Amino acid sequence: MNTLCFIDFFHSLTTNPFIILSLIAGITASITSGITGAFIVVKRIVFISGSIAHSVLGGMGIFLWLKRTYDIDFLTPLQGAAVAAISSALLMSWVKTNFKEREDTIIAALWSTGMAIGVIFIALTPGYNVELMNFLFGNILWVSLQDIITLGILAAIVSVLTFFRFKHFKAVCFDEDQANLQGINSQRTYSLLLCMIALSIVLLIQVVGSILVIAILAIPAAVACNFTKRLSTTILTSIFFAILFTLLGTITSYECNWPPGATISLFSAAAYAITLMINRKKQVNIFLKKKNISSRNFSKR
Amino acid sequence: MTSNLAIDVRNIVHSYDRNIVLENVNFEVKQGDFIGIFGPNGGGKTTLLKLLMGFEKPTSGKIKLFGKSPEKLRPYVGYVPQIQQLDKRFPITVLEIVMMAFLSKTNLFGKIPKKYTEKALEALAQVGLENKINHTFGTLSGGQAQRVLIARAIANDPKILFLDEPTASVDPQAEEEILHILDSLKGQTTILMVTHDLQTILNKVEGLLCVHRQVHRSLPNQICEHFGLGLYHTPITTIGKPGKIK
Numbered sequence: 022m023n024t025l026c027f028i029d030f031f032h033s034l035t036t037n038p039f040i041i042l043s044l045i046a047g048i049t050a051s052i053t054s055g056i057t058g059a060f061i062v063v064k065r066i067v068f069i070s071g072s073i074a075h076s077v078l079g080g081m082g083i084f085l086w087l088k089r090t091y092d093i094d095f096l097t098p099l100q101g102a103a104v105a106a107i108s109s110a111l112l113m114s115w116v117k118t119n120f121k122e123r124e125d126t127i128i129a130a131l132w133s134t135g136m137a138i139g140v141i142f143i144a145l146t147p148g149y150n151v152e153l154m155n156f157l158f159g160n161i162l163w164v165s166l167q168d169i170i171t172l173g174i175l176a177a178i179v180s181v182l183t184f185f186r187f188k189h190f191k192a193v194c195f196d197e198d199q200a201n202l203q204g205i206n207s208q209r210t211y212s213l214l215l216c217m218i219a220l221s222i223v224l225l226i227q228v229v230g231s232i233l234v235i236a237i238l239a240i241p242a243a244v245a246c247n248f249t250k251r252l253s254t255t256i257l258t259s260i261f262f263a264i265l266f267t268l269l270g271t272i273t274s275y276e277c278n279w280p281p282g283a284t285i286s287l288f289s290a291a292a293y294a295i296t297l298m299i300n301r302k303k304q305v306n307i308f309l310k311k312k313n314i315s316s317r318n319f320s321k322r
Numbered sequence: 323m324t325s326n327l328a329i330d331v332r333n334i335v336h337s338y339d340r341n342i343v344l345e346n347v348n349f350e351v352k353q354g355d356f357i358g359i360f361g362p363n364g365g366g367k368t369t370l371l372k373l374l375m376g377f378e379k380p381t382s383g384k385i386k387l388f389g390k391s392p393e394k395l396r397p398y399v400g401y402v403p404q405i406q407q408l409d410k411r412f413p414i415t416v417l418e419i420v421m422m423a424f425l426s427k428t429n430l431f432g433k434i435p436k437k438y439t440e441k442a443l444e445a446l447a448q449v450g451l452e453n454k455i456n457h458t459f460g461t462l463s464g465g466q467a468q469r470v471l472i473a474r475a476i477a478n479d480p481k482i483l484f485l486d487e488p489t490a491s492v493d494p495q496a497e498e499e500i501l502h503i504l505d506s507l508k509g510q511t512t513i514l515m516v517t518h519d520l521q522t523i524l525n526k527v528e529g530l531l532c533v534h535r536q537v538h539r540s541l542p543n544q545i546c547e548h549f550g551l552g553l554y555h556t557p558i559t560t561i562g563k564p565g566k567i568k
Contacts, residue, residue, distance in 0.1 A: 063412055185432045192422055195412050198403055199474070201377060202396050203425035246413060250458045255413045 030272050039162060040275070046164040047267035049172045050228045051241075053179045055260030057221040058242035060214055063252060064194040067239045069215070072128045073109045074222045074234045076135025080105025081156055081231075082142030089146050098156050099171070102226055105135065106219035114212040159230030159282030161271055168227055175224050179217050183256075190214055191252050228267065229282035240289035241266060244296045266292065327386075328353045328482060328512040329374065331537075334383035336366075336373060343369050347383070347537045351529075356504070356513045358523045361533035367516045368404075370533055371484050374514070375399055388481060395482070397426055400475030400511075402485040405467055410460040416470050417455040420445055423477035445477035446470075449503055465496020472503055476511070483507065485515040489522065501526065 033040050061070050084101025087093050109131060116127045143150060155163060164172075183190065189210050192200040197207040218238075225234045245258035270285030277284075327350055334347035344366045351357055359367050372378045373385060376392030387395040400423075423445070424438040446452050449469040459467060468488050475483055485504075489497040497519075504513060505526060517523055520530075524542045532538045 063409070065409070185430075188425060188428055188432055188434070191414070191418075192425055195414060195419075196403065196408060196422070198375075198377065198401060198407075199422050200425065202375065202399055202401055203422070204396065205425060246411070249413050250456075251415060251418065252413050 030275055033275070039164075042164050042166065042169055043161045043271060043281075044268070045169055046172055047161055047228055047271055048264055049169070049176045050224050050237075051263035051267050052260050053176045053221045053224050054238050055241060055245075055263045056179055056183050056256050057218045058238045058240075058263065059245065059252060059256040059259045060190060060194060061218060061239055062242040062246055063255070064214075066215075066218075067235065068125065069113050069128055070218055070222070070238060071235045072132040072135075073106055073113065073215070073219050074226075074231050074238075075132050076109040077102040077105045077222065077226065077231050078139030078157070079135040079137075079142075080108075080139075081153060082139035082146070085150065085153060086142040086146045089148060098152060099168075099223065099226070102156065102231070103220070103223045106223050107216055109135065110215035110219040111212060114208070114215050117211070118208055155230070156226055157230050157232055158280055159226065159228050159233065161228045161267075161281045161285075162275070164227055172224055172227065175220050179220060182213070182217055186210070186213070187253070194252075229285055233282045233286040236286035236289050237263065237266065240286075240293045244289075244293055247296050247300055262289075262292065326352055328355070328388060329514075330384075330386040330389075331374075332384045332386075334373065334380045334385065336369060336378070336380045343535070344373075344380075344533075344537070345535060349531060349537055349539050351512060351514065353388075353512055354509045355528040356508050356526060357515070358520065358527040358530045359514060359516045359533055360518065360520055360530060365534040367533045368486060370531075370537070371401075371486055371514070371516065375401060375484060397478070398481040400478065400480035400483040402468070402471045402475045402483070402488050404486045405464060405471070405491065408459070408467075408471075410467070412459060414459050415455065416446065416451060416457050416459065416462070417442060419459060419470050420474045420477055423474050442473075442477050445473040448476065448506075449473045450499070463496070465492040465499060468492055468496065468500060469503065472500065476507065480511060482512045482514070485513070487516050487518065489517060489519055497522065 030040075034044075061067055080101035080103070081098040082101070084096045084104075085098050088096040112131060113128065116124055116131075120127050143153060189200070189205050192203070192205060193207045193210045193214065197211075200207045200210065221238065222231075222234055225237055229237050241262035242255065242259040244262050245255050249255040249258050266289045267285055270288045271281055273279065273288070274281035274284040329349075329351035331347055331349050334344055335342065336344040336347075347370070359370065361367050369378070373380055374387070374392060376385075376396060385392055387399075392399075417439075420442040421434055421439065423442065424434050427434055427438055429435065443452065443455070446455060449472055451466060451469055451473065454462070454466065454470075459470070462470065472485075472488065475485075488500055492500065501522060504515070507513060508526075514531075515523070515527075527542060530540045530542065532540060
């Protein structure tokens with residue numbers, strides 16, 4: 022890929038409306054993933070989010086099966102994904118309260134159960150499921166105007182919720198006991214946070230697909246965490262990185278004819294690896310500096 | 323008589339999944355007292371604190387804080403958790419942590435009124451960290467982090483202060499500073515502090531609670547030298563000089 026390729030992409034922007042729609046979808050989804058991704062990373066619930074992301078396959082499979090078998094036209098796999106994601110989020114919240122000591126095992130069980138239900142219903146659904154393949158692996162280049170409107174509404178809900186409830190979310194992520202002492206129902210706030218994450222997952226399924234969604238959700242925020250001191254700035258930086266990775270991934274996938282979801286995920290992973298290496302180098306330098314100072318002090322004595 | 327009581331615990335039994343953690347617990351704490359809580363690991367110290375703060379409901383029995391249920395008194399309670407419970411990599415500044423003492427004051431737009439920032443700064447000055455307000459939690463030493471949590475707990479002028487091992491994993495100088503801060507609060511606030519280090523608090527506390535499934539109250543001069551070795555038993559004898567572990 023060279024500069025000419027980028028020029029070719031930007032030329033397509035003026036001639037191909039699908040490209041513009043895909044970029045708008047990518048930016049909208051990045052705003053949402055930047056916000057919720059920051060909470061996922063600081064609360065250390067990447068595993069829970071992964072479980073929600075994979076269990077949506079169950080909802081998609083059931084809705085597609087209902088649509089094809091009983092000719093229920095208004096049902097779409099995306100609606101099924103939304104129902105499954107919200108249900109999984111509420112279930113996870115309930116598990117956290119009631120089965121704390123076996124939380125990780127139950128999460129893993131829910132993860133595989135959701136996928137198993139999805140696989141069975143896909144097998145039962147008549148015809149070839151191109152639509153479902155797009156949801157599994159994502160295809161940002163096929164986003165419609167209707168999808169953009171849905172994405173916009175969901176992104177607005179997540180942004181408004183975060184604006185009004187930011188301090189409560191931060192408190193529950195940092196110290197649930199303190200939140201409880203201050204009269205915040207931490208259980209309810211945690212459930213709300215998980216539902217917000219579930220909504221974001223549904224949004225991002227359009228972009229990278231349910232299999233790779235956790236990469237774009239967690240990695241930009243994990244990268245941002247290395248440069249920020251406050252959660253609010255982590256969120257803003259995370260949005261920036263999510264937009265950057267989505268744009269780079271979309272352009273590259275267009276030029277190289279690669280799957281967009283996988284390309285975006287690879288860009289994110291590469292950036293994370295670079296950040297980890299930079300951080301490691303920084304830590305080694307700090308360690309050596311401290312060692313030098315202490316040995317100098319020792320020799321003076 | 324009861325109006326002078328800060329804490330009144332009657333016949334508490336508490337269990338997790340049929341395993342009894344605390345049973346037949348009865349004790350009283352007067353307003354303004356500084357009480358040390360000690361006992362073996364897994365003896366129920368943290369559970370007792372959780373019950374007193376209303377985070378958990380006892381299986382049976384009654385708890386009253388200033389004549390009210392623990393849930394009703396929560397806004398007047400300060401809590402310093404064990405430092406290991408908190409994530410030191412969390413992107414949060416010292417001032418943001420202390421402002422968490424005023425979460426109940428958030429307005430419709432999710433903001434805390436500015437007057438409470440002044441109170442948070444006063445609390446930070448009280449623990450000697452007024453020059454660290456913009457530092458991140460992860461960059462603080464163990465002692466400083468613990469003092470930030472104490473600042474958060476006292477910022478809201480609590481009636482009762484619960485501390486869960488605030489001097490664990492800090493150096494002796496930081497321990498001294500923390501105990502000095504608590505000493506300055508004596509009389510104004512009722513303090514209950516879980517600790518393993520009895521020696522340092524014996525001459526500061528009015529009483530001690532040994533928690534080992536049951537709760538036994540002792541005076542500082544009833545503390546036996548065995549306790550310092552982790553061998554806990556009911557206060558049957560007074561050994562050595564009052565208030566000193568040999």
